[in-house]
Amino acid sequence: MRIRFLALIAVALAGAAGAFALVWRPAMPAQAEAQSFDPALIAKGRELAAVGNCIACHTVPGGEAFAGGLAIPTPFGTIHSTNITPDRETGIGVWSLAAFTRSMREGVDRAGNHLYPAFPYDHYRLVSHADNEALYAYLMTRTPVRQDALPNDLVFPLGFRPLIAGWKLLFLEPAGFMPDPAKSDEWNRGAYLAEGLGHCGGCHTPRNGLGAQIADQHFDGGEAEGWHAYAINANSPAPIPWDRDALAFYLRHGWHEVHGVSRGPMAEVTGNLGGLPDSDIEAIAVYVADVMGEPSPERRQQAERLREEVGGPERTGGDADTLAVPPDVAGMPGAALYAAACATCHESGRPLPYGGLDFRLSTAVNADNPQNIVTVTLFGLPPADGEASSVMPGFAGALDDRQVADVLAYMRARFSSGTAWPDVAEMTRRTRSGEHKVVVRPSDGIERAPLNVGVEVGP
Template identity: 40%
Template sequence: MLKSRTLWISVGVLAVLGLIAAVALMWRPAIAPIKRPTSFDTAQLQRGARVVEAGDCAVCHTRPGGEYLAGGLPLVTPFGTLYSTNITPDAQTGIGEWSLPAFERAMREGIARDGHFLYPAFPYVHYRRMSSEDIADAYAYLMSGPAVHAPARQNQMNFPMNIRPLVSFWNLLFLHGEPLTPLAEHSAAWNRGRYLVDGPGHCAGCHSPLNLIGAEKSSEYLKGGSVDGWEAPALVGLGQRANPWNREQLVGYLRADVVNGHGTPAGPMRPGSLSLARLPASEAEAIADYLLSLQNPHAVSETTAQRSPSSPADHSSGALLFSSACAGCHAPAAPMREIDGRPGLQSTSALQAASSRNFLKTVLE
């Protein structure tokens, strides 16, 4: 009888301790609101503008036709639809009452000022790898902008992901890593490129496959993913392909140029490349140096490896469609080829890829 009572007491104690641990894991304190700071150094604001651009903040936090950084853009995920939030310095609906420590906690841990968990669609997994200086500069830039009153739209998340505290368990599994430090064996440009790719640029968020609960598969870093119905191609082995990239081509592509032999960014990559185009060219050059150093040990031709051969009827109808709809700009003798460098479609990356998805999306959308 005594042993049975002792067992039940032990079970009860463990249950209480487990509950306390779960509550501790799922609760974060609020950080006191502040009065919006308004005085910042001009040089810091210039640096902050570059950080915000490199982090693609406006791409997600500005909806079409909406105010700059006022949020409201729908982000469709496998777990439901999220709406980006207002990151202007409005006190009621934005981040105007956030202190720098509150902002840095959000960037590194995914916790809002009032203590609620942010969904990992906000790439704090990558932003936590940024330097404290860059985060402070981004904060200064955001706080210096015009305040826009724009209340957050209600998210439409599926059960159980509509229960925000459960994100704490996701964080426990996947929120790792510290701010990046330079590697001495590599050049300053290579280290800068690595920082931009793995930190503010959060490239792996699209260009790496995700697991069933939306976390990047670390073992398949930059080996390709999908976003909004588009294929985000692998970024490893770019120089090893049947239609390889060189540094000049990759820099131009990253800066939204039309690149002979590869085309120009489209889909979700387009606004990211336009952001990079607003930064000094050295940023895109650094990213190119880093990406071109990433080898694919299992490189295979991506030209026709996964395609079925087409029939003569397909060739005939395809030729007719091309001559009637595409040749005016893309045929070898088309004037547009000379005027703006419009590429021949047969050599673009979208058509050289194993999947035709991106080419079809480009044509249809």
């Protein structure tokens, strides 16, 4: 940890000494007048804001839309999102389009302060001017909310914003999207959305010690809100490889019959993508499927076998199923707990999204990182307010750390060919106590932004 800070300081000093011009950014004049916007532009901005998932980070669950204040845990401390409603004092009401565009492309606020890359401008820099204009129109026509920003709680000396300029010098690439002429228009549209506003890599790409995404490990698995965001490249741990159709279905509906329900931060993403036209969802699926690549013949064969097994007769009757478990696995301490606490839903044959997935298909059980399965077992999937959603009870009150570890060890042995997970009891303890912070969300996205199309908001 210490080395990281020293490195950061060194970077900052280099940045400060070598490039004062880079550190210093001018303030931009306040927007004096009330503005009016074309309703079609506002509607387009609403769609784009959904792709960018702006509401998820800028809204405290249950709080006022876009008013900020969400605590975002990072390895460097907690950063609070800010108020991006058009309130003129505490929000961005006096920001001009130029100031807004600069923040999206360069991570600088209207006053000229550098913003933390917890605001994913390292992705949003790709957003076109036309799309920024629509986003601006949408945000400027939301209900203004008076709410001051909360102070951040960052490790010393990262509270000092000019340091961010050094970070940008190293890691922030120039603004604007460069299409790949060798690929189809659909692929390029998908790349533009996924790499830019969709910022899939913001969660799915691992980061280095300075919090920047590692370019040559694109989509290789990362972290978000205390969850593990699985690899979505050739290293995807999904037992049945994802393909374009499965991705499109999952991104559109938030679940897929052989991949399960999207959870945690991903539930927000799929919830928000729900408003996009099919053509854009398809484009993202085309792009991501291409990044994943064709599965190897072996992987394909394995998946075929698994499909047959899962669809096969031993899944329908409880007795036959028990017979299929090898005796050394059946004798594990978690077996009885599993049968009592989990099998009722996960072997009921009730179809998704309301039934539980057959664990042989589960990425959570097959992945090397057990964080998400620990989280789901402890806290379950909470119901969405007044809406249908996939629900699972949490077992934090019923199972102690050892019992959770036993159940998960049993599931790992029975339903995957992976090696045993180490230290699950300790991970369970840290997750339960909040030492490892996770944000638990219903698998349905939180409340959507009110549309308000055509409403003009003045000072």
